[in-house]
Each structure stands twice: as structure tokens, then as C-alpha cells.
Amino acid sequence: MVIGRGLTLESPVGAASGTFGYGFEAERMGNLAGLGAIFTKGTTIEPRPGNAPPRIAEVPAGMLNSIGLQNPGVEVVATEYAPRWRGWAAKVIVNVAGSTIEDYVRVCRRLDRVPEVAGIELNISCPNIAHGLDLGVDPRAAAACTRAVRAVTEKAVIVKLTPNVTDIAEIGRAVQDGGADAVSAVNTYLGMKWSRARGKPVLPGTGTAGLSGPAIKPLAMAAVARLVAALTIPVIGIGGIASTDDARDFLELGARAIQIGTANFYLPGLAASCAAELRQDGGAA
């Protein structure tokens, strides 16, 4: 399926950022077969150590995470990781995160020179790092970030949207106008788990974290429906997909492709089997 700007996926099934590392664990475990795309861990200009534990908590039909963008930095990704992606059938799309628009521009400018990088997914919506500028909730800031990145790369640019806004379609239209080739939706919902034993949230800091897993699928489908109706660029559906039927739901709704996220943690073979089953559907993708 065509995502845009020369990016075509062999399968509509992708693995979501933050649930698949940079693909090497799945490669070792034999779980890459048939995937259309891998969306890497959020990558920043400098290495980041991530947040202090605990970083994850379990909630009904889902989990909370507050990893804090642990990643080795774009230089390691470009020079050490990218060569290892050569020969993979799955397209590797690097998820890019930052604190300022200039951060995003610097990372994307570096990635633009890396042939193994098939595209860029802009993470303007990570709920787990504190910074003054929350690009993903302000249509003008979201558009400005997209436009700034668009100016420094020829690669396909997919903007990953946060659902923690009043009108996700407004943000979607803004990044479409800013030059995005596609949007992916949704990132995690803001959530919290309380520890009555300790009289405070389970996760540290403010206690808020990103909620993912089957719990969010109905919410994500509603968000994707609004985006499909509002946009002309492709929408990549994400949110609680834990079976091939879940993936079919998003595709029938109008998503061009889908990403499997949290389920990769407890069903590591799901993405590959989902890709194989959708291929058998023929046409459904």
C-alpha cells in the first residue's frame, strides 16, 4: 500500500514505535516475516537514559508506560543500527522525538542521509517527557514542526498524533497542510494508576503515563474514524490491536495501514501472523 512520497509497504501491518525496539529482537526471534514496516523506538538528537523505575504498570486490558524516550541517540541509530537493516523486507521508519522544533529538524536532517531509513514518523505527542512546548496539542505548532521537517528531508513524513486533544481532526488537518504524507493515530492516552497502599500513584513523577493495549481500541477507532473523514492523506491506525480481526476493523474503517503495539509484548509472533493472514484475505488490505 502506498503511504506517499515513494514509501510503499508490502503489507499493511507495522509494529508500533516503542514496542519493537529497532527490530533486532524480533529478527533474533524470527518474528519479522511479512511485516510491512517497523516504526522504531522514539529517537532523539542526544542519547537519553529514560526515566527511573518503575516505568510500567498493568491496568485492566492494558498497561501504562513512562519510559521517558530511552534511546541511544540519532548518531548511533544512523551509523550502528541502520547498516543492520539492509536486506530487510520490512521498511524501517524511524520515530523521531524531541523537545523543540529544532531538535526534530536536526534528527531528520541526519536521517535524510541514511539510505536504510525508509521514512520518518514524527512523535509530536509523547506524554512522558516534561517540556514547555507540547507540539502535538497545538495545531499551529504541529504544522510548524511538520513544515520544518518537510523542508529538510525527501523521505516520507508520517506524523503520529496524540489522542489527548479536544479535536484530533483539527491537528490532522494542520499537519496535512504542513506537508505530512500521512498521519498515524493514536499515540497513548494519558492515564494513571493509584497505589492505595502507598497513597500515591504507582508510577513516579506526576504519576501520569501512557495507556495502551486493548482497553483503548474503541477510543482509537473513534479517533481514526474522524481522521479518515477529515483528511485526504493516508491514516495509519494504531490502538489496542491484539488480533488479525482487530487489524481488519481498522482497515475496513478506512485506515491505509495499521500498527500493532502493546500486543507485541505478550504476543511476539502476532505481527507476523497478522501479516500472513491479511495476505491470505487478498484485497482486504
Place this chain on the structure above:
Amino acid sequence: MSPFQLPESDLSRARDEAATCIGVDELGPNLHLLTLEAATASRAALPGEFAQLQVEPGPLLRRPFSFCDLDPGRGTVSFYLRVYGEGTRRLAHLTPGSTVRLLGPLGRGFSLPETRASSLLVAGGVGAAPFPHLATQLLARGERVHWLNGAAGSDQLFPLRRMPGGLAGSVQVTDDGSSGRRGLVTDALPELLGGVDRVYACGPNPMLQAVSEMAARLRPEALVEVSIEAPMGCGFGTCLGCSIPLRFRGAPVPGLCCRQGPVLGADQVDWEALRRQPAHLE
């Protein structure tokens, strides 16, 4: 920063297989030995490696358990578990014939000596879990194996009869003195360290720190390996939930319990930082 300078687990041996429950033996209050038919894992798992078990219906994420004992001939594996939450409760109540998804083996296990050695295995509570398999492997190589087993009370001690025969020695300690000697494993440790080449320990993280520090002081020539705990999501390095503070050539480095561990050299762990971390997924 290259993120992982320490050796990582070999994920190429991990398989996701449908395991069948053979039975669950209650060994103490909230303490159970779960036996599963899992032919692939029974032939592959090395001492100290673990499996991620998933029971349906049950929690979303799988739960990690060290392989306790293996029977490759019968194709079975066992896990010693303490009921801690919903996932462990469901595993403890499995009925024979029901199925569980088993992903494993995962993690880095204990290193086995290259030359003839005398080993001391130190267990705290449910931390006895990996030692039947380790002891079996060490004894099969002709090693001398001593067993130091501690728990809160007699009903929480891993039964000696579940350990392989041929141990060179066995000491049991309980916090309340209800079985064996009264005290902590560290009270009995000094006299057992003499002549030991290797110390293998598994139990609560504070116990592991105490054992490591005591062994370094009293028996510095011994190699000390510990199996530590951290809240784990996936078990194979992608969720980044089980971040643990490690040391590499003296400098602090981030690590993952599931990839660089769960078994680590005592000198690879930043114990003071680990003290501030939770051990279980909540």
C-alpha cells in the same frame, strides 16, 4: 553511549509454545510448584534462564519465572512460584490439561565452571526457584554443591527432597527458628564460604546485596552470581520496563533485567541504586 556493552541474552533459542499443565503441587502457603509439558523448553532451558507464562483469561502481560527443574525425557518443566497477584493466582490454580503460553528460554542464566569447583547455592524464600536445575547441572559435571536455604518460616522453605541427591551439604535457616537455624542466610553464610569457588544466589534484592557484600569481604576469590528481580513487561528487551542499574568497568550503565540479566555478576550490579527500585510489576 552505546546502550548495551554487557553481554545480552540469546533470543534465537526462545520459542512461544503451548504448554499443558501436568499438575500443581502446593509446597507451602501461597507457594506452588507448577509442572508443564513443554517439550521444546524442557530441552533448551539453561540454569537461571526464565520463561514468560501467559494464562487466559488473566493479566495482559506475561509473568516471568525461572525454570525450576526440567525433565527432557518426559518433556516437562516446572516453576516454583509464590502467589503475588492475579497472574500467579491463576497459575497456581491451573487444572491438569489446561494450557498456558510459554515463551522461553529467555534471559542470561548462571555461568557454569570451566574447571572442577566447589559451589554454594544461596536461596531466600521463593528464590530457591532456579536451584534444582542448577544443582542438577553442577552435580552432573562432578562439582561439589552446598545448599543454603532460608525462608521466613519452616512452611515456606523449599523442600530439600525437591533438590537433587548428592549435595555435599545442606543448611536451612528460618527467620523464626521454626526449622533449621534461627536467622538469616547471611548469619549462616560466613562459615560456609570457606573453600568455595562460586556463590550463586537468588532471593529478594536486599538479600542478594548482603550476600554479595559478605562474599566479597570474606571470600574475595569466589565468583558471585546473583539472579535479580525487576518489574518485567515483555522479557525480551523491547518494552524497556525492567531497567536496572548496572556497572561496566566501574562506570554506571543502564541495563535490562531481561537481557543482561536476570543473572549477573555481583560486581556488575549498582546495588545502592537497585535498592531504590521496585522488584515486581504492579
